[in-house]
Amino acid sequence: MKVQFLLNIMLTVVWVFLTGSLATINFIFGFLLSFLVLWVVSRNERSQKYYRIAPRLVGFLFYFLYALIKANIQVAADVVTPKFYMTPGIVRYPLEAKTNLEITFLANVITLTPGTLSLDVSEDRKVLYIHAMYVEDKEAFIADIKHGFEKRILNILR
Amino acid sequence: MIENLSIFPILGQAIVAVILLFFWRRPKWQRILSIFGSSVNLFIAAALFYFVYEHGTQTTQLGNWEAPFGITMVADLLAVSLVLLTNIVGFVLSIYSNANMVSARVKFGYYAMFHFLIMGLSGAFLTGDIFNMYVWFEVIIISSFVLLTIGGRKIQIEGAVKYFTLNMLSSIVFLTGIAMLYGVTGTLNMAELGRVIPTIENTGIVDTISLIFFIGFGVKAGVFPLYFWLPASYHTPPAAVSALFGGLLTKVGVYAMIRTFTLIFPLSEMNQIILAVIAIFTIFFGGIGALVQKDVLRVFSYLIICHIGFMVGGLSLFTEVALVGAVFYMFHDIIVKTTLFMMGGVFFRIFGNTKLYNMGGLMNNYPRLSLLFAIPLFALVGIPPLSGFWPKISLFGASYETGNIIMLVSFIFASLITLIIIAKVWNDTFAKKELETAKLKQLKYFDQFDRREKTAMILPIALLIGVTLYYSFFSEHIQIVAERIGHDLMHPETYIKAVFPSKN
Amino acid sequence: MEILLAIMTGILYAAGIYLILRRSLVKLIIGIVVLGNGVNLLIFLMGGLVKGQPPIIPKDSHHIEGIFADPVPQALILTAIVISFGLQSFAIVLIKRAYKVLQTDDIDAMNKTDDIE
Amino acid sequence: MTIDGFLVYIILPILSIAILLVFIRFLMGPALSDRVVALDLLITIGIATIAVYAMISDQSAFLDIAMIFALIAFLGTVAFSYYLEKRKKND
Amino acid sequence: MTDIVIISLISIGTLFILLAAVGILRMPDLFLRISVTTKAATLGVGMILTGMALHFGETSITTRAVAIILFLLLTAPIGAHLIGRASYFVGVPLWKKSLMDDLKGKYNTKTHELSGEDREGLDNDQENTENASSKSSEH
Amino acid sequence: MSTLLFVILSSFLFGLLLFAIGQKSFRRITWFASLLPVSLFFYFLSYLTGTSTGEVFDSSIEWVPSLDINFDFRIDGLATLFTLLITGIGSLVFIYTIKYLKGHRHLMRFYAYLSIFMGAMLGLVTANNLITLFIFWELTSISSFFLIGFNNTDRSSRKSAITALSITGLGGLSLLAFAVLLGTLTGTYTISEMLQHPAVFSEHPYSTYLLIFLFLAAFTKSAQFPFHFWLPGAMKAPTPVSTYLHSATMVKAGIYLLLRFSPHFSMNEYFHLILLVFGGFTMLYAAFHTLFRTDLKGILAYSTIGALGIIVFLLGIGTALSITAAIVFIIVHALYKASLFLVTGTIDHQTGTRDITKLGGLRKFLLPLSIAGLLAAISSAGIPPSIGFLGKDLIYESTLHSPYSSLLTTTAVITNIFMVFAGFAVGWKPFAGQVPSTIETVKKPHFILWLAPLMLAVTGIIFGIFPGIIDHLFVTGITDQLSSGTAPHLKLWHGFTFILVLSAITIAGGLLIYKFWKISHKKERAIHRLENISPKNILLQTANYFEQFAYFLTRVFQNGYLRRYVMILLVLLTIVFGVHIFINPRIFLSLKEIRGLEISEIVVCLIMVLSILYTVFTKSRLSAIAGMGVLGYSMCFIFLFYSAPDLAMTQFSIDTLTVILFVLVLYRLPKYLKLSNSTNRIRDGIIATSFGTFLAFTIIEIMNETPLKTTTAFYAENAYELAKGKNIVNVILVDFRGFDTMIEITVLSIAAIGVFALLKLYLKKHEK
Amino acid sequence: MKSIILTTASRTLLPLLILFSVFVLLRGHYLPGGGFIGGLIASIAFILHAFANGLKKSRFLLRIHPGFLIPTGLLLALGSAIVPIIFEGLPMMTGVWYPETLPVIGKVGSALFFDTGVYFVVIGVCLTIIFTISEQA
């Protein structure tokens, strides 16, 4: 129920963003509309925990931006220089994340940072296969993600 | 109410069609609703016809936007006559479909498509806006396309591919013409176009655009050398569909030609020659095509083409008398061709196929049916005083009036070859001895039909034959209507005045 | 730019026509789609080209002043696009059905309709 | 230099060049996937172009186009991926 | 002052986009192209949109810019993931200088199921598809 | 309703009524059917007193006044003569048929056709409105079609029926052309009123067409060379039909028409000349052909053609005398020929054969019939005191008093010699001599079967003995009406004149031939060898070639190849644009503002061009679709650059959807083969390129036009105030032109339902 | 396609897209958008859901057969067009407006209902087509 409510609020915010009108009536309308939409789209959605999102979310955002820019520069250097310095490969990454949401979040964030691409999740949801540009040291690469993104994401989502 | 009068035939069909869509899975209900809806619509169309006949052209300015700002629907006598005929055909075919259309097809929207198609036809006749006409044409194409392919067998699909491609192309051509017309005139209202076009200095481009329209409509009308889709597809769907197509679809093209070439681009001498040449070739190729066919439905298909030549030829002569003939011929052809294809359905039920060499014995086994069927066949030939004869008087007369003896000879050729072909059909289907063909086991044979089904098959044919006979013996009525239409067509001011009551 | 777009329209038509004249049913439909684009561009051109002035009445005004793009062709194109979409989707499905029934994509193999037997 | 001038004479040309480069990849392929990726990137750059163009012509209405691009562009990618996998399965 | 911020945001964004474009052209295999492009372009577009929002300085436009960025952040990685996965699946080859391929042989080609077991050199019919020319994958 | 109209319609109604009654009930009332012609005969007889003195009876009922087509009837001398022939011979035929076709499966149908035919024929000869006349004319052709094909299961009957219908159909259409032309030129369809426009018939430039159409109509109906051949074929009909239609009445319709219009054309020299030539040739040709037939009806058919030729020939002479001769000969011929046909019918009915070589000595079994045959033969030979003698005398008198007297007289004499032969061959030969061994005995016929021909034959003799009857009743009045001269009075005996000598020569010659000429199958076959050059064969062969040509042409054009169909359409369009460009080189630019090109626009266009080329030439289907997608997306940018955000959005979404659709559908299709050869590709490329080029030029030309866009201005002014919307495009879509949108969503709905049905509906076989 | 990532993401995207589609629908009268594009976006939302979760689940989600939306939308559009005939005796499709301006939506009139009808028809059409094809595929 709570999840529904949170989602509802989230969508209301999106609505307000979309319409760009901060009037109260718009919030109410957005809320009602989101409610309706959620009613339309939710069947058998299991409820999840959504507490404590806000502060960690902000922290995460900054970390993400940092990673994004750092990686972009690394890749940029490789792209614009004539020779390729990269050492690409597909890495088997054992997942800590359990739920679909966690996995998806993680996978997307990994994909969004330059140089890495989440290819697929195994059937048993224990392994994420990642294509990466710089994997000279596989263990270091895995650890980097483990302590970087995955930890932060799980902090937010759990 | 009067403001909306000319929209009612469209609205009526639309409502019936939408309601039918709600009864998706109930064929029985659909059948009843369709017949009921068709009869209501027939009544509406008749009332509209009567009103227009008595009180002159009616217009509906949709959205209450004065022309040319909105879309104007114009119910002049030509349009309402065609709408009335369309609804007559629709009514009888909705009865006929009872026996001809299996429930499986009905469950997949046959009746809704059917009413949408009739709505499209009515719309195309009534609209006074050239782009709106395009949209109606698309309704016609897509619904006929669905009707053509529904439950598609091999040959149906093949025919549909041809039908689709050429008709789609014709729409593109039509739209190209509309775009260019808009580029030149800045308006889409047909009455306004009629006023603006004569003021355009660059007459060359206007002529070219008019020819583009001609080609676009020519495909729909089935003129030479654009008719190829027609014989390739008309014989493939079930009889009720063929009948609807055979009677009405090509006529929309002819109607559009008549409308554009009288109202928007009155025929220039050059275009008159082009139309005349095309008409003559249409007659010739339709005639010889029909002559060599061995399937009765294909014979009828080619005859459609051949007879389109009468209408286009009439238009090309471009006098009032000629248009009277063309219009009268069109009225006649709608009814008779529909009847013929419905008869084709009966043949199919009796013989299991429609090949001339596989039929026979109808006259000995079903004498009264034969007598009934003889009427449309002879009407088609134009055996006087049946309906096909009357317009020929005007058409022949117009040929003399314009000194176009070649056209006259073509008309004679068309009549003669039709006569020979129908005599052949008669001999093969009716007169010849019945062949010992094994009755198709997978087909419900005519004699196995119960009374209701037989009535559903024969009654609509008889009704249309009644209309034919009315044409034949009360041709004065039709002639008067045709003459008024001919006069209106040659004097588009009346049309323009009806659309712009305040100006002028 | 007008000339460039006029030429583009010509190219679109030409390409559409060329594709329609191929033997593959798929190419035929693609050709019709391309032709549809050509028609749309043509309609668009016929309204006259105006840059950066969409036919939308400004926020605080009750009507448009000055130069603006002709909204009529735009409305026509919208209608045309939608209609073509309907027809095209049906045509695409027809390919599917045709392939199922006829086991071919070759239009030239579909020549049985006009046999005189 | 005004922002408009800067956008018209520097940014738009660069974006156009970027688009061309991506389009070359689209033409080169070699695999269908390469084309799909190129298509996706083309649309993304298109969004940027729209944003720039909205600034140039001072028409915020154009942003809505960008919004639609952003939302549904990737559906094409989804479809092509679907296609690739389905095909493979049917082989 | 804002102008400078705007111009630099837009310029950097544009450069990132150019980078993505060059990247997609230069990178030797599909996965690298995906890796390079999705993010660079997203970042670039994001920056341009931010610049634009600043330029207009209206709430409604800012919100829309934010919405677009959100949409992109949501959809871009999913698209990349899907096409990458599908491409791997149909046998689009890795760059020959790639160091490793942990995914090799993990797909069950019949059911598309992906195993997570870390076993190597098991029965794999991936071999064939990998060497298949990229052209054949198109048809 | 006038009585006359009712009388004519009664025949039709009677015919239709018979169909309603049905075969079973009809058998019981067969006799009743004959009441119709008999009572009609007496009805028309009642007019005779008036018409013989030149009185005319008009009646008129409006039918289609706006076309000036009405039931105008006029009974004058000519009409009375024909109505009496029609109803008189009709009565005998009706009665004769009762026994002749006794027990026939479709007797009802036969009487129905016959009644309808009689009505049509009566209408034809009494109509004073040319269109009405035409209507009845066509009805006679149609009833003839049914009667010839009466034995509908017999292939050759059906074929003959079609041949006859085709020929007479052509004539009918010519008659219509003739009628409409006359109507156009004179402004009326009333035949008698047309006389008031004499110039039309001889001086008007269209008078040639008048002649052509009139002659086509008359010659086909009245079996003149070269259209005569349908008549021998028509002998497939039961003999009463041959008697009635193909000798006594219907074939005379053409003659009637010529007679009716001979006053109109009296000033047209070609009218007479052509009649003379065709009539003369026909009578010679046909009379000669009688020598070679072995079927009694075959001989009769050719002698009928000959007789019709004689009448046409007489009309061609065009004097009062010759018209008198024609009138008399019509009566003569009707009487003896009907009689001979009925005699033949009875012989056939009793012996089962009509082969003259197998018949002989029948007088032993069929004495009354043989008397009828002999009397008819005498009349046909023109032996006094039969009316035939009178007729022949008049013919010779006419030819002798004509410009080319020796030529015409010789022709007439030769013809008549053969006619004498033919009369005796049919009327007497089967009864004379020995009974051949093939015939053992012949059953006595029902008395009607000999009484009917006997009555006709005897009438011929009576009229011969008392020529005053027909002179008084018909000839004088009609001749006065139809020609400017006065008719001679009929006499059996003119004294010893040159004409008598000619008569003697004719009779003697004919009898000599009869005596010495052996009719045999061998000779018939011999003449059949000449058939190759007969009009019949030439025409049938032409028809055959035409059909082959038609087949060929149809296959060439309707060849089943969609691409050809498409190509024709496209080439036609290309020509339209091309001609426009070359005739009207207005292209080069007076564009007021040619905007500068921006790099982004160039790039978009470049991408468009490249993606088009890619779409066209790629070898992978999916890549083509991706290319198509790029093309659509580029279109979005054009829409974007030129102020159409709605379009850009829609284009983008639709494009994406279309791509998805394609992708979903296509993955099952086989490989995209390169199917066309390079010649085709080059040809198509040329078509496509020239079309595109011409179109581009045309577009540039149109862009120079600056129309006044009042509508657009109105929208800009009122979209917000009146329609409450600011996005004008959307306001147009939902309000100004909302109806388009309404229909558009209907189209979409139909398409969706269609897709659903197309993919889901599979019919079982019995559900077709 | 079995992808946990796509499946999960689609659950977020679905409401987002539908919300967006309503947004586009409502503002059409003032800014680019309208029933047609709105309908397209909504159907794309469901199509995406179908790609990610399979047809069965999408159908289940929709509750009704998408084909049912077609006549519903048509009836709505038709109704809004007929209203002026029935109630005011005006020509068909004449705009009938509620005099007050409502918050968020703006002016409410027959045009809005018409556009909503379009919206439903488009959803119905797209989903019918795509679902039917996918089922057969």
Ligand code: NA
């Ligand atoms: Na990455």
Ligand code: NA
């Ligand atoms: Na409105």
